[in-house]
Amino acid sequence: MGSTITEKIMARHCGRDMVKPGELINAEIDVVMCHDVTTTPAIDMLAEKGLQKVAHPERVVIMPDHFVPNKDIKSAEMVAKIRRWAKEQGIEKFYELGRHGVCHALLPEQGHVQPGTTIVCGDSHTCTHGALGAFATGIGSTDLAATLATGELWFKVPETILFRLNGKLQKGVCSKDVILAIITRIGVDGALYKAMEFTGELIDDLSVEARMTICNMAIEAGGKSGIINPDQKTIDYVKARTAEPFEVFVSDADAEYAAVIEMDVTDLEPVVAFPHLPSNGRPVSQVGDIAIDQAYLGSCTNGRIEDLRIAAQIMRGHQVAPETRMIVVPATSDIWKQANHEGLLDIFMEAGATVSAPTCGACLGGHMGILAAGERCISSTNRNFVGRMGSPKAEVYLAGPGTVAASAVEGKIADPRKYL
Amino acid sequence: MKGFAHSYPRAHINTDEIIPARYLNMDQEKDLAEHAMEDLDPDFVKNVRKGDIIVAGEDFGCGSSREHAVWALRGAGVRAVIADTFARIFYRNCINNGFLAVECRNISGKIQTGDELEIDVKDGVIRNLTQNEKYTFLPIPEFAQEIIDAGGLLNYIARKVD
Ligand code: SF4
Numbered sequence: 001m002g003s004t005i006t007e008k009i010m011a012r013h014c015g016r017d018m019v020k021p022g023e024l025i026n027a028e029i030d031v032v033m034c035h036d037v038t039t040t041p042a043i044d045m046l047a048e049k050g051l052q053k054v055a056h057p058e059r060v061v062i063m064p065d066h067f068v069p070n071k072d073i074k075s076a077e078m079v080a081k082i083r084r085w086a087k088e089q090g091i092e093k094f095y096e097l098g099r100h101g102v103c104h105a106l107l108p109e110q111g112h113v114q115p116g117t118t119i120v121c122g123d124s125h126t127c128t129h130g131a132l133g134a135f136a137t138g139i140g141s142t143d144l145a146a147t148l149a150t151g152e153l154w155f156k157v158p159e160t161i162l163f164r165l166n167g168k169l170q171k172g173v174c175s176k177d178v179i180l181a182i183i184t185r186i187g188v189d190g191a192l193y194k195a196m197e198f199t200g201e202l203i204d205d206l207s208v209e210a211r212m213t214i215c216n217m218a219i220e221a222g223g224k225s226g227i228i229n230p231d232q233k234t235i236d237y238v239k240a241r242t243a244e245p246f247e248v249f250v251s252d253a254d255a256e257y258a259a260v261i262e263m264d265v266t267d268l269e270p271v272v273a274f275p276h277l278p279s280n281g282r283p284v285s286q287v288g289d290i291a292i293d294q295a296y297l298g299s300c301t302n303g304r305i306e307d308l309r310i311a312a313q314i315m316r317g318h319q320v321a322p323e324t325r326m327i328v329v330p331a332t333s334d335i336w337k338q339a340n341h342e343g344l345l346d347i348f349m350e351a352g353a354t355v356s357a358p359t360c361g362a363c364l365g366g367h368m369g370i371l372a373a374g375e376r377c378i379s380s381t382n383r384n385f386v387g388r389m390g391s392p393k394a395e396v397y398l399a400g401p402g403t404v405a406a407s408a409v410e411g412k413i414a415d416p417r418k419y420l
Numbered sequence: 421m422k423g424f425a426h427s428y429p430r431a432h433i434n435t436d437e438i439i440p441a442r443y444l445n446m447d448q449e450k451d452l453a454e455h456a457m458e459d460l461d462p463d464f465v466k467n468v469r470k471g472d473i474i475v476a477g478e479d480f481g482c483g484s485s486r487e488h489a490v491w492a493l494r495g496a497g498v499r500a501v502i503a504d505t506f507a508r509i510f511y512r513n514c515i516n517n518g519f520l521a522v523e524c525r526n527i528s529g530k531i532q533t534g535d536e537l538e539i540d541v542k543d544g545v546i547r548n549l550t551q552n553e554k555y556t557f558l559p560i561p562e563f564a565q566e567i568i569d570a571g572g573l574l575n576y577i578a579r580k581v582d
Contacts, residue, residue, distance in 0.1 A: 024563055038486065041447040049578045067445060074445035124485040124509060138509055140487035141447075142516035142573050150577060154563070188432055189479040193508050222482065224508055277432065364441040364484075385436040385483060387459040392440075 002252025004160045005229055006195040009135040009249055013118050021159040021258075026152045027135075029059070030117040032144070035103045036064040038122025040078045042145035043085045054089045055151035061112050062086055063095040065102050066360040071367040101332025101358045104128040104216060104300035108208075109332055111241030115230040115248045120147055125300055125382065127218040131211040132238060133230035133248065138219060158224045159258035160195040165202035167266035172417035174310070175210035176302055176380070176400035178202065179217045180271040182263065184281030192222035194258060197251065202265050203228055208237040209304045216301045217382050220278040272378070272413055273398035276386045284403060284415045292397070294377040295320070295353075295408035296389070298329025299363040302380035302401045305335050305342075311405035312344040314419040315351045321411025326353035327369045333358055353408065365389045371396075378407045421520075422549075423473040423499050425535045426464070429528040433460060433476050434483035435510065439492040441484070452488050453495030470497035473537050477503065477528040481510025490517050500539060502546065504528050515564045518572040522546065524557035541565075 003011070003018060011019045013027040034042075039062070046052060054060060062082060067075035086094050095106060104125050107113050115133035120126060122144040129136035139153070147153045163182060183190070196218045203211060211228050218226030228234075229250040238246065272287050274280040297303070297311050308330060320326045328348045330336040336358060339345050345355050362369030363381045371377055371390035376397065379389065384396035399407070402416030409419075437460040439452055446452060457464035474493065480503035481489060490513045493501065500520035504527060514521035522539060524546060531537070535550040544559040560568070570576035 024561075037444045041487065044447070045574055049574045051574065051578060072445060078445065078447075122485055122487075124483065126485075138485040140485050140490075140509060140513035140516060142487060143512065146516075146573050146577050149574075188482060189505070189507070192479065192505065222479065222507060364444075365436075366441060366444075383436075383483060385434045387436050387440050387442075390442075392459040 001256055002254040004195070004197060004251045004255040005133065005227055005249050006135055006160055006197070006225065007157060009116055009118065010155065010157050019157045021157050023157045024154060025157060026154055027118055028152055029120055029147050031112055031119040032060045032147050033103055033107055033119065033121035033126070034060060034062045034082070035066055035121065035123060036068070036075065036078050036082060037066045038141045038144060040081050041141040042122065042148060043081060045142060045145040046149060051149040054091065054148045057089050057091045060091045060148065061093040061107060062091060063100050063103050063106050065100060066364065067366050068097055068100060068359050069357060099333050101335070102300045102303060102360055105303060105331035105335070108132060108212065109334060111238065114238055114242065114244060114246035115234060116246050120153060124219045125216050127223060127226045128212050128216040128300060130218070130225050130227035131208065131215040132234050133228060135225060135227065137225045158193055158195045160197050161191055162257045162260045163196060163198045164260060164262045165198060165200040165265055166262065167202060167264040168205060169202065169265055169268065172402055172420045173268050173270055174400040174402060175206055175213045177268055177271040178265055179214045180273050180278065180281045180398060181268055183217060183221045183279045184271070184273070186221055188220060188277055188279045189222040191218065194223055196221065196223040196226045198226065198228050204231065207306060208233055209306050213301055217278065220382055270400060270403050270416060272403060273384060275384050275395040275397065278382065278384060278398055287413045290376065290397070290413045292324055292378050292407055292412060293375040294369065294371065295324060295326040295404050296362060296369060296377055296379040296381065297327070297401055297404050298331060299381040300331060301382040303329055303331030303335065305338050307380065307401035308335070308339045308344050311401045312347040314402055314405040314416055315409060316347050318351055318409045320352040320408045324408055324411040326408040327362065328353050328355045329361060330358055362389055378404050378413055380404045421499065422536065422538045423471045424469065425473050425475045425531050425533055425537050426468065427531050427533045428460065428474065428476045430476065431478040432482050433480050435481055435486050435489040436483055438481065438489040439486065444486060444488060447488060449491045449495035452492035456492040456496040465496055468496050468498065471499045472497060474498055474501045475528060475531045476501065478505045480506050482507035485509045487513045487517070490514055490519050494519055502527060515567050516573040518568045518570070520568065522557055524555055527555055530555065
């Protein structure tokens with residue numbers, strides 16, 4: 001019996017030939033990513049327990065992103081503390097404001113994600129990096145502290161569900177629609193504790209960025225990780241960003257899966273997930289008349305250059321509807337510069353949208369676009385829980401970047417296909 | 421261990437409801453405690469007493485990895501959470517904090533707010549002293565119990581490093 005890519009990476013990182021689902025292992029961690037919200041408690045815990053020295057400072061990558069540019073005194077102090085700590089520990093990979101970005105967009109963009117590696121971060125959407133064939137999972141601050149102190153972390157080897165995605169997407173349908181459809185089908189705990197492996201013709205067709213959108217939302221189905229076998233596209237993407245050597249693992253043909261789910265995407269329409277769960281997806285044609293107050297384009301899910309290009313293509317020559325506001329947040333500084341260079345930011349500003357600096361910002365109800373009670377937002381983010389983007393009485397509808405742009409133009413949830 | 425139940429029989433109670441992100445610019449237990457469960461039950465903090473137990477439905481603690489959710493509950497006085505099932509990262513965070521999370525399938529519908537419960541971790545039994553009922557659960561894995569007994573993952577590691 002063969003092994004899945006996840007089992008192979010885990011085995012390699014605990015020094016064994018093979019591991020099986022259910023086994024508890026201690027795995028060596030290659031990349032520890034640290035953002036502002038969950039890192040400060042970890043720093044305090046380490047100090048309190050006398051575990052002062054980070055085991056491998058060269059494996060740590062820091063990027064304050066949630067409340068940057070600092071939203072208030074408290075968040076300013078969190079980042080100041082992380083800055084001091086990074087200096088003390090000799091951690092050099094620190095992405096300061098201006099070179100910064102939303103962690104899950106920045107890490108792969110800057111070449112820190114390589115196939116075959118193990119990556120953790122005190123953030124649930126760390127599963128994003130599985131799109132490049134790494135084992136990546138979200139952890140809490142105590143786990144983060146433990147990893148910083150020892151360079152390893154305990155895991156239960158997860159079972160894997162294989163999603164075989166067949167067919168080709170229609171024009172105007174994107175990878176966000178695919179993952180929303182999957183979560184709608186299996187539910188927000190449909191992959192609880194499991195690795196979600198994505199394969200098939202659709203995955204082969206998608207860009208590395210579009211694959212990241214799929215893996216990003218594995219956690220929204222309860223998954224421990226999302227993962228995709230690396231192919232030539234992955235290898236080219238990574239090699240363009242780093243000279244570090246890496247080892248490529250792929251699942252064996254006879255690997256054992258907890259379940260295999262087949263899906264044909266040929267007839268898939270753009271999907272909109274209604275409040276207050278990502279699993280409340282409906283095809284855009286069945287959404288009805290839903291007026292929106294805000295359209296939000298950004299986040300680690302859909303704030304990449306491809307997403308901005310699709311949105312700009314739809315908005316060119318149009319205006320944001322009079323009673324709607326639109327916020328565009330390129331996910332990283334490099335994406336911001338690229339979008340500027342391509343004239344995309346002009347298109348958004350001419351249409352009456354506003355463009356902010358990279359930040360998590362309103363995605364988690366932090367700042368820069370908070371919703372009032374009774375307001376509705378269509379958002380390219382990944383989570384629409386009660387209170388996620390502000391008032392617990394606001395509503396968030398999740399969709400792909402094209403749907404967000406078309407909805408901004410019409411002032412109500414709209415089908416992007418008629419603009420393409 | 422004994423305590424009084426606060427019953428929320430709903431599934432998918434998420435970390436945004438347990439501690440909304442607008443409070444994540446703080447990380448001290450006592451500050452977070454003031455807002456525990458705020459977006460789900462605004463009266464929770466007023467009603468909760470030290471040693472109480474939350475009882476919930478499936479997938480409790482889904483969403484964000486913020487350990488602040490565990491700290492907010494513990495800071496508010498909650499001693500344990502019992503749920504039909506837990507979301508993965510929340511469950512891990514409980515263990516890592518030495519905070520008791522008991523998974524007991526189909527329990528959420530059976531317990532009322534105010535019921536007095538006794539959790540027997542060793543035998544895997546929850547006794548409902550008010551309704552005079554007994555529910556069994558799968559014992560906590562040995563490795564997790566060791567971490568809980570050590571008072572959390574970092575104490576466990578600190579000992580090993582010593
Ligand atoms: S963009 Fe949103 S989902 Fe992504 S890391 Fe930031 S807060 Fe989390």
